Amino acid sequence: MSELTFETAQRELEQIVERLERGSADLDDAIKLWERGEELLRFCLARLEAAEGTIEELAQRAAGAVPLPPSGDAG
Numbered sequence: 266m267s268e269l270t271f272e273t274a275q276r277e278l279e280q281i282v283e284r285l286e287r288g289s290a291d292l293d294d295a296i297k298l299w300e301r302g303e304e305l306l307r308f309c310l311a312r313l314e315a316a317e318g319t320i321e322e323l324a325q326r327a328a329g330a331v332p333l334p335p336s337g338d339a340g
Contacts, residue, residue, distance in 0.1 A: 269308065271309060271312045271313075274309050274312075275309055277301075277305055278306060281298045281299075281302045281305070282302065284298060285299065
């Protein structure tokens with residue numbers, strides 16, 4: 266089995282929600298689907314939080330970067 270990605274987890278979660286909303290699962294299946302959905306949700310939220318942290322770190326680095334000198338194209 267390949268490593269779970271955010272996009273794969275999101276698609277599976279969407280499918281679970283659709284199936285639960287249709288009411289096509291019996292009670293035992295619905296409980297299993299709900300539990301799997303919770304796992305996928307936690308996974309997705311963790312990935313989003315990690316991405317947010319990375320973006321914030323990159324933004325802080327960019328804000329502290331020394332600007333490049335003018336290109337010398339004075340008129």
